[in-house]
Amino acid sequence: MRHAKPLPGSLVQRYLGWKATTFAENAPWYRRLATEGQRPRAMVISCCDSRVHVTSIFGAEQGEFFIHRNIANLVPPYEPDGLRHGTSAAIEYAVTELKIGQIIVLGHSLCGGVQGCEAMCSGQAPELERPESFVGRWMDMLRPGYERVKGITDPAARREALEKQAVLTSLDNLMTFPFVADAVTANEIQIHGLWNDITEGVLEIYDAKADAFIPL
Amino acid sequence: MRHAKPLPGSLVQRYLGWKATTFAENAPWYRRLATEGQRPRAMVISCCDSRVHVTSIFGAEQGEFFIHRNIANLVPPYEPDGLRHGTSAAIEYAVTELKIGQIIVLGHSLCGGVQGCEAMCSGQAPELERPESFVGRWMDMLRPGYERVKGITDPAARREALEKQAVLTSLDNLMTFPFVADAVTANEIQIHGLWNDITEGVLEIYDAKADAFIPL
Amino acid sequence: MRHAKPLPGSLVQRYLGWKATTFAENAPWYRRLATEGQRPRAMVISCCDSRVHVTSIFGAEQGEFFIHRNIANLVPPYEPDGLRHGTSAAIEYAVTELKIGQIIVLGHSLCGGVQGCEAMCSGQAPELERPESFVGRWMDMLRPGYERVKGITDPAARREALEKQAVLTSLDNLMTFPFVADAVTANEIQIHGLWNDITEGVLEIYDAKADAFIPL
Amino acid sequence: MRHAKPLPGSLVQRYLGWKATTFAENAPWYRRLATEGQRPRAMVISCCDSRVHVTSIFGAEQGEFFIHRNIANLVPPYEPDGLRHGTSAAIEYAVTELKIGQIIVLGHSLCGGVQGCEAMCSGQAPELERPESFVGRWMDMLRPGYERVKGITDPAARREALEKQAVLTSLDNLMTFPFVADAVTANEIQIHGLWNDITEGVLEIYDAKADAFIPL
Numbered sequence: 001m002r003h004a005k006p007l008p009g010s011l012v013q014r015y016l017g018w019k020a021t022t023f024a025e026n027a028p029w030y031r032r033l034a035t036e037g038q039r040p041r042a043m044v045i046s047c048c049d050s051r052v053h054v055t056s057i058f059g060a061e062q063g064e065f066f067i068h069r070n071i072a073n074l075v076p077p078y079e080p081d082g083l084r085h086g087t088s089a090a091i092e093y094a095v096t097e098l099k100i101g102q103i104i105v106l107g108h109s110l111c112g113g114v115q116g117c118e119a120m121c122s123g124q125a126p127e128l129e130r131p132e133s134f135v136g137r138w139m140d141m142l143r144p145g146y147e148r149v150k151g152i153t154d155p156a157a158r159r160e161a162l163e164k165q166a167v168l169t170s171l172d173n174l175m176t177f178p179f180v181a182d183a184v185t186a187n188e189i190q191i192h193g194l195w196n197d198i199t200e201g202v203l204e205i206y207d208a209k210a211d212a213f214i215p216l
Numbered sequence: 217m218r219h220a221k222p223l224p225g226s227l228v229q230r231y232l233g234w235k236a237t238t239f240a241e242n243a244p245w246y247r248r249l250a251t252e253g254q255r256p257r258a259m260v261i262s263c264c265d266s267r268v269h270v271t272s273i274f275g276a277e278q279g280e281f282f283i284h285r286n287i288a289n290l291v292p293p294y295e296p297d298g299l300r301h302g303t304s305a306a307i308e309y310a311v312t313e314l315k316i317g318q319i320i321v322l323g324h325s326l327c328g329g330v331q332g333c334e335a336m337c338s339g340q341a342p343e344l345e346r347p348e349s350f351v352g353r354w355m356d357m358l359r360p361g362y363e364r365v366k367g368i369t370d371p372a373a374r375r376e377a378l379e380k381q382a383v384l385t386s387l388d389n390l391m392t393f394p395f396v397a398d399a400v401t402a403n404e405i406q407i408h409g410l411w412n413d414i415t416e417g418v419l420e421i422y423d424a425k426a427d428a429f430i431p432l
Numbered sequence: 433m434r435h436a437k438p439l440p441g442s443l444v445q446r447y448l449g450w451k452a453t454t455f456a457e458n459a460p461w462y463r464r465l466a467t468e469g470q471r472p473r474a475m476v477i478s479c480c481d482s483r484v485h486v487t488s489i490f491g492a493e494q495g496e497f498f499i500h501r502n503i504a505n506l507v508p509p510y511e512p513d514g515l516r517h518g519t520s521a522a523i524e525y526a527v528t529e530l531k532i533g534q535i536i537v538l539g540h541s542l543c544g545g546v547q548g549c550e551a552m553c554s555g556q557a558p559e560l561e562r563p564e565s566f567v568g569r570w571m572d573m574l575r576p577g578y579e580r581v582k583g584i585t586d587p588a589a590r591r592e593a594l595e596k597q598a599v600l601t602s603l604d605n606l607m608t609f610p611f612v613a614d615a616v617t618a619n620e621i622q623i624h625g626l627w628n629d630i631t632e633g634v635l636e637i638y639d640a641k642a643d644a645f646i647p648l
Numbered sequence: 649m650r651h652a653k654p655l656p657g658s659l660v661q662r663y664l665g666w667k668a669t670t671f672a673e674n675a676p677w678y679r680r681l682a683t684e685g686q687r688p689r690a691m692v693i694s695c696c697d698s699r700v701h702v703t704s705i706f707g708a709e710q711g712e713f714f715i716h717r718n719i720a721n722l723v724p725p726y727e728p729d730g731l732r733h734g735t736s737a738a739i740e741y742a743v744t745e746l747k748i749g750q751i752i753v754l755g756h757s758l759c760g761g762v763q764g765c766e767a768m769c770s771g772q773a774p775e776l777e778r779p780e781s782f783v784g785r786w787m788d789m790l791r792p793g794y795e796r797v798k799g800i801t802d803p804a805a806r807r808e809a810l811e812k813q814a815v816l817t818s819l820d821n822l823m824t825f826p827f828v829a830d831a832v833t834a835n836e837i838q839i840h841g842l843w844n845d846i847t848e849g850v851l852e853i854y855d856a857k858a859d860a861f862i863p864l
Binding site (some may be wrong): 433434435436437438439440443444446447448449450451455456459461462463465466467469470472475480481482483485487488490491492494495496497498499500501502503506507511513514515516517518519520521522523524525526529534536541542544545548563564565566568569570571572584598600603604607614616622623625626628630631633634635637638639640641643646 | 650651652653654655656660661662663664665666667670671672673676677678679681682684685686688691696697698699701703704705706707708711712713714715716717718719720722723724728729730731732733734735736737738739740741742746750757758760761767779780781782783784785787788789816819820823832838839840841842844847848849851852853854855857859864
């Protein structure tokens with residue numbers, strides 16, 4: 001027998017409340033989304049962190065954003081090696097199937113994955129170096145980013161810079177996917193890099209000309 | 217120069233509205249979450265689909281759920297091979313770092329990933345068989361599930377059964393992670409399997425004793 | 433020997449049911465709350481009345497609200513006189529120890545304490561005027577509120593206005609506590625005034641700009 | 649202008665969910681409770697702690713329990729001195745107005761108030777000794793209890809013993825109220841002392857004959 005348990009009553013109650021209000025009020029729209037299929041305007045790649053919900057920040061309607069969330073909002077490079085790549089599968093589906101018009105990479109402050117990466121790269125987290133550490137192998141993607149910012153002496157500034165490197169790494173890796181690069185060149189897709197200061201609610205956007213993050 | 221664009225004005229405006237209302241109203245609480253760190257009660261593994269937002273269904277507070285979203289809410293088996301595994305990294309971080317008390321796998325009806333899997337497994341989507349198809353290689357995880365339900369003749373019933381197989385595959389694969397299995401055995405983590413009918417807003421939960429999904 | 437009696441069987445049975453269901457279903461989460469300590473987001477000050485349970489209205493999780501309940505949800509003024517002040521102790525603990533981010537004062541319709549206050553202030557309840565009447569001395573706090581609403585001729589409207597005065601008295605007295613006022617000024621705590629119509633389930637919130645209670 | 653803020657949207661949404669489900673389903677009963685007045689079977693005196701909700705443990709219906717919650721579930725002695733006594737007012741109202749048939753004192757493990765008392769009485773919390781410390785002055789009530797258990801060398805056992813002393817102090821002080829003592833003597837009210845282990849969900853009841861707390 002599987003190890004599946006009943007849902008706690010408080011969550012059941014909240015679901016029933018949602019069904020009686022939000023769902024009931026939107027039923028025609030939700031049903032149409034079900035019948036006609038989703039047609040989201042954008043794909044969002046953000047972190048699993050419980051303090052960053054893009055649906056809240058952008059007041060997202062049902063049907064608006066196709067959302068992939070992983071540790072530290074990282075996009076790996078294009079690797080068509082016949083192996084399993086969850087993030088790449090999500091991007092492929094969004095671009096080639098759903099034909100979304102935007103890809104938004106949303107980083108954030110106080111990111112635990114980025115903190116782990118910094119500890120690992122500075123030799124303070126040997127457990128993340130082990131081959132069987134999934135977090136360590138995932139955060140390896142950000143090692144080049146760490147090399148670029150490790151000279152910053154102020155710890156808070158260095159951490160923030162590394163969080164922004166995670167966003168830039170994803171922007172750069174996105175362009176290694178031929179179907180993304182083609183769509184960007186054809187102006188069928190636009191790419192955006194954001195970083196959210198969760199303490200003050202500030203949102204900064206990557207400005208390519210200035211090569212810097214600027215508060216909105 | 218990178219291919220990053222300014223954010224569309226409508227999204228900027230919505231963000232500013234969020235900052236002036238939701239953020240402002242919750243600032244003390246959000247700041248405390250920032251200062252003291254997140255302590256979510258549960259990890260949710262759900263689909264990228266734009267029509268299924270778990271934060272809405274469960275009226276989630278900031279800080280409550282650590283959310284991983286991928287195509288078809290699939291958990292791969294435990295493979296400590298030194299390669300990159302995004303979903304496994306998210307699970308490892310939630311269980312070993314955040315010590316969440318629940319893992320909720322949330323599947324849903326009309327899932328595009330599952331539809332692709334069915335087409336592929338029944339020989340109708342050769343493009344998904346190619347090694348460079350990320351969606352195809354990702355959905356390979358569900359082939360055993362397809363074998364179990366392919367005999368169902370009604371197409372809608374077969375699709376729904378396969379969507380539920382995706383949830384069960386994830387529940388089963390979760391238990392191949394030693395740190396998950398140990399925590400489940402020690403009753404430190406509880407696992408829940410849900411399936412959401414997005415047309416009618418119904419939520420079904422997997423009942424291990426009945427080996428069936430039951431509406432809440 | 434003390435006058436303590438066994439618990440009635442019906443309550444024992446309900447407790448055992450809770451332990452076998454709600455507790456069992458949430459055990460990992462509850463244990464973590466025990467191990468790591470509570471970190472509630474808000475303090476709620478509400479009435480002892482058996483018809484107003486804030487945990488139900490807001491679908492509260494274990495660990496979410498620090499709840500003080502007294503007669504008529506009243507906060508006395510700041511009086512550091514070295515004597516015993518139970519409500520002030522609860523507020524001090526919530527603000528300085530738990531560092532909660534919100535204080536919610538929840539009043540309600542048909543409040544017996546407020547009814548007693550009205551009777552006392554209008555000369556119809558001499559027994560409440562006696563020094564040894566704990567209810568009378570407690571409700572003295574609301575005498576200035578009575579003076580503000582006594583001109584309302586409709587009895588039901590006057591009662592409701594007095595119930596809302598109880599909420600406003602608490603909001604005002606909260607600000608006489610230096611540690612509350614400082615936290616409010618620093619935007620570390622937000623204060624909310626609510627009034628619940630228990631007959632119709634309506635919740636009204638005090639709007640400071642309009643200086644009025646508005647239904648949600 | 650007062651410092652009252654709007655309610656966070658997530659709480660508004662949860663309230664609307666409650667109104668559409670729990671309230672709607674119980675409206676006839678709730679309205680009758682409103683029209684006819686509350687007639688609770690018992691008064692419960694429990695702690696403000698966010699991890700102990702008596703309504704959950706005993707599956708309480710609206711209208712069943714008149715609930716006073718303060719720091720460490722303490723009842724002060726009878727002091728008819730014409731000053732303000734919130735806990736005494738709640739007891740007086742429950743006994744003389746509502747004529748409840750039971751008073752349940754519910755203590756619990758890992759109580760922060762009791763922890764503070766222990767620190768204060770053992771000389772490790774001078775800040776709680778100050779006259780303006782509301783928590784300190786409130787917890788003075790438990791000093792005699794501390795004297796009775798301070799010889800216990802194991803810290804966890806000593807803490808648990810002191811938490812139980814808080815319950816016994818309240819049982820003893822309840823009997824100093826003439827209207828409580830009379831009602832107990834006339835067998836119109838029964839008194840119960842409980843202690844809840846919040847880690848394991850165990851409930852222990854004070855057995856007067858054994859002069860000990862026994863798990864239910």
